[in-house]
Amino acid sequence: MSSDLLSALNKNGSGLNLRELAQTLTTAETAPRLEVLKSQIQKDNVKLSALAQVRAQFQALNGALAQTATNPVLIVATTTAAMMPKVTDRNLLRPDSVPLQVQSLAARQVLEFAGFASGKAPVDAGALGLEFGRWAGDGAGFTPDAARPAQSLTIPPGTTLEGLAGILSAVPGITARVLDKGDGTVSLGIVSETGADNALRLAAAGTGGGGIDLSAFDTSASNAQRQVQAAADARVLVDGIAVSRPTNVIRDIMPGVEVTLSAVTSGTLTVERDEQAARTNIQTLVDGLNGVMGLLQSLTSRGVAGAPAGDLAGDRSIETLQQDLRRLIATPLSGFADRPIHLADLGIATERNGLFRFDPPAFDRTFRDRAGDFDALFGDQLRSLTDGLSVQGKVSSGLTSGDLTFSVDGAGNAQLGGYAMMGLGLGDGRRAFIALAGPVQGLSVLAEPGVTNGSLRFGRSLVGSLGALLARAEESTGIIGRRESDLDRSSRTASERMEALEARAAVVEKRYLTRFAAMEQAVTQMKSTGDYIQNLQKMWARDG
Template sequence: MTSIATGGSGLDIPGLVSQLVQASRLPTESRINSQASSVSAKLSAVGQIKSSLTSLQTALEKLGTAADKPGYLAKVQDGAGFTAATTSSAMSGSYAVEVLSVATAQKLSSAGHAAGAVIGTGTLSIAWGSEDDQRLTIEFEDGATLADIARAVNRAAGGKGVGATVITADDGEHLVFTARDTGTANALSITTTGGDGGLLALTNGAGGGLLEQVAASDARVRVDGFERTSSTNTVGDLVPGVNLTLSAAKPGESFRLDVSSDHAALESALEAFVSAYNSVGSVLKSTSSYNSTTKTASALTGDSLVRGLQQQLRNLASGSSLPLKALGVTLDKSGVMSFDKTKLGEAMASDPQGVSRLFGGEGSLAASLKTVLKTQLDSSEGAIALRTENLNKERSRLEDQMKQLDLRMEKLGSIYLSQFTAMETMIVQLQSGASSLNGLLAQNSKS
């Protein structure tokens, strides 16, 4: 606001104008600020509700997965020579398992050679398995030692099929070839052609010099009289939904394998669901409560969004109270859920599909609750999104009102300033005229 010097009136015109403008501004500004605070509080409350509903939605999805695919636990008798791991297709049952043999990888060793001795020249061919790419051929010229040959084999194999290393013993250096994979199908065939014949010492064919330290063998396991041979020590499908990993042969000895339901994942998912459900109830209550002592309302007291949600959740839980109770989930009079783990175990033992019927992908309560959550949380048509959009529009409207108020008050201040300036000018003129008149009267009296 433009500042002017005070004149004959002695009034602080800028200060007076500011006070008058502020007095005119205050009622409207207070109303806008009050409404803006209310809108901000409602936006915050709606955001809390959205967050709690999203957490409930996530918990429901995880519970559905756990309900549709209950876990299983495999328990193996001590000293069995194998371990067991369940998959999603496991079923409860008991099995007699006998490990007849374990799969081993072939290991071949050369005779001892003097350190750094040149072995010979020619072509060394190594094959394993039955595929065309399970073969390598290496040319050696003059000067190839065991170390040179080992490096060449490892470089050519690239970590597949065969590995070579030099072992130094009392009788000299030995070149050891080890099959990378277990089983008779992956046994090594090492031959040589051309050259001076020195590479024959590194072959395992007729006249070859390699000795078999470990023979290639397949794993054999018998389950309830059914036998399976495998090139690896992992055997699947012989026990439904269970992978057996063999570690030691125990021929003639049968060991017990028990597969039973494992409720740990389901229990954890159900606990998380109950916690998320109670969190929604707590948020709805805190954002809509009314303190009768202080006569203070919350941001969403009496709001239809909250009332509707509370009623929907209460109806869903109450309508499923009997099957929920059978799983150890109960609802008190205030709408708070609780969970008894022991009852879940009993329910799973008597009715393994009970949880799936309620919370699974096609479960009755899950389907109804998903519908409610989708109605609330849909990003374009959901009640939360629409309410948030309307509140943001209201906030923008209030911001526009505040801008318009600023413009009106600036204009009003200019009007007041013009009026007081005109008044001040008039007073100065009157004072000047009076001074001139007094001067004339004084001169006349002297004469």
């Protein structure tokens, strides 16, 4: 019933403000429950905001961990820019010093076929045989590379000198180009890859046609007249031992390092620990840890002695995360040395308030006496403890620090840490074994002839363990992710209940108004009847 009708009825009825009364009764019935739901949403939002702070602080700590990775404690130094080192696998670095004497650089074979009028000059059709191999020192004897069979390149009619260069360049390991000599002639230059075994021999079989005869490019007997530069290996003395390599980028002198040679020279490559880098990294780590632990302490504070409680006080999930962090930091690092490594010895001291500080005296003592212990802070380490065994591969997140036993039985079946491995013979007595399951999955072990058992050691660094814990916590199924999902769900449920309650309030108010309208009609009718009776009595009194 409309409010105008209710007002009209009310003038001759009870005289009460029935709309206000209906609203008051509806509010009394629904307001307490609405306040509870609003309070729940507000609390959930506060907690979500606090979790966002935790997530942001975790990301800041992850940034600090990444910063330590860009400031390595183990560095590679060189005494000459002509021997430029590059770290390819930091986990393989070990302190070392290697003297090198570069006697000669690796070179590409360069052939020049000169005296042509133009790059557009036609070349006779036919075939051009191509072989890779090694020329004798006098350029008169050639030994083909058996691993790369000879090729026959078809030279179709209408091919120009530039077209021939294109056909040659399409062969992997060859670059050919036509060069203007500046004297009215052009030359066809053919260049191989570096290394004495990458030299070229060309054998022509032309069909004639009035163009450049293919025999002009034949070097099957000798290349001495065409060779501008001979293909050669780099020759280097490593600790006085002569070695040769086909390129000037050498990757097997120092584990985890490749060296680019650019000149005949002498020098030394050194892998050493940088004390200042270690100091900087530890201070960065301490600052990052204090940021996380200080925030968690504040948010989970129970509010004693009149102090306000934190926004996540009593949240068991976040308290568990806080305990996990403390436990990780308090656990000695294993797998790096013959004894556990304690953070306090490396200069990370724990304060009474649960935060951390850099302890220079402890740092100085350990860096002076056991500098290798600092490797346990910043980089995982996987190595063999047995001569004749080597290991490589990406370590899974499930592998824990410690020693792993490797063994091969009489049937050739291998195990690493109790998990089966697949074996492959390499044809020279060595065998490679690959783990296909368990926490060692992805690791491969290379065993020298006769080696059937041994030990490997893995150490997970503090930075690696922290990074893994933070990543797990931030995942959708991790502690922070689950709590955010729970609070989101709680807020959505409360909002839905509020909407339902507000809709119900409208129905309740309408019901009250309907009932009050019926009541007003009855009151109005009763008052009308009363007025009629009073008037009738007055008439009776006058007539009597």
